[in-house]
Amino acid sequence: EAGVAQSPRYKIIEKRQSVAFWCNPISGHATLYWYQQILGQGPKLLIQFQNNGVVDDSQLPKDRFSAERLKGVDSTLKIQPAKLEDSAVYLCASSFIWTGMNTEAFFGQGTRLTVV
Amino acid sequence: GQSLEQPSEVTAVEGAIVQINCTYQTSGFYGLSWYQQHDGGAPTFLSYNALDGLEETGRFSSFLSRSDSYGYLLLQELQMKDSASYFCAVRDTGGFKTIFGAGTRLFVKA
Numbered sequence: 061e062a063g064v065a066q067s068p069r070y071k072i073i074e075k076r077q078s079v080a081f082w083c084n085p086i087s088g089h090a091t092l093y094w095y096q097q098i099l100g101q102g103p104k105l106l107i108q109f110q111n112n113g114v115v116d117d118s119q120l121p122k123d124r125f126s127a128e129r130l131k132g133v134d135s136t137l138k139i140q141p142a143k144l145e146d147s148a149v150y151l152c153a154s155s156f157i158w159t160g161m162n163t164e165a166f167f168g169q170g171t172r173l174t175v176v
Numbered sequence: 177g178q179s180l181e182q183p184s185e186v187t188a189v190e191g192a193i194v195q196i197n198c199t200y201q202t203s204g205f206y207g208l209s210w211y212q213q214h215d216g217g218a219p220t221f222l223s224y225n226a227l228d229g230l231e232e233t234g235r236f237s238s239f240l241s242r243s244d245s246y247g248y249l250l251l252q253e254l255q256m257k258d259s260a261s262y263f264c265a266v267r268d269t270g271g272f273k274t275i276f277g278a279g280t281r282l283f284v285k286a
Contacts, residue, residue, distance in 0.1 A: 093274075095276075101278055101279070102180075102263050102276035102277050102278045102279045103219065103263070103276045104276070105273065105274065105275065105276075108273060115273070116273050151218065151219070153219075164209075164221040164224070165221065165274065166221070167218035167219045167220070168218060169217070169218050170218060
């Protein structure tokens with residue numbers, strides 16, 4: 061079974077520039093998450109999709125971050141313009157629609173963003 | 177608000193047993209998960225508790241007490257490869273949102 065695919069793996073940009081990350085979840089997974097993980101901290105949920113609808117985006121800085129999930133499959137996360145504090149690893153994860161005890165989320169390898 | 181507390185670091189020797197605690201305060205609760213993350217790697221799922229009690233999976237066990245808003249991850253027969261960060265995560269009511277703790281860095285010494 062193919063895992064969650066993310067690209068690029070690494071990105072270095074200057075502050076005020078724009079950047080986009082791509083995620084392809086595991087086939088059949090209706091739920092897709094974007095997390096931001098700053099070095100030494102736990103993953104922080106930015107946005108969660110159920111199919112192509114947003115379930116939660118309460119911690120997404122909407123003045124600069126945007127995300128979409130076209131056709132309920134692939135997703136892109138964009139930052140425009142980037143700030144120094146956006147330097148982090150951006151993790152995409154997916155899971156089945158929750159039913160019963162099936163709660164495992166599968167994570168991609170992440171995109172390490174450095175803003176200079 | 178929602179918060180999860182876990183120790184920042186734990187050190188243990190190879191072959192020993194270590195327990196990583198997690199206390200949580202959330203507006204709703206459905207279950208407690210544990211994830212392992214090696215440096216530079218992705219978090220990987222270890223266990224999930226929705227009901228009180230102990231869940232065992234090989235060398236790893238996880239415990240939950242809903243009345244105490246408390247859980248722990250127990251790692252037995254520690255190996256060097258267990259050196260990693262361990263995160264507890266709470267799934268909120270309705271099962272739609274998973275909030276992660278700050279993580280516990282485990283160092284296993286020879």
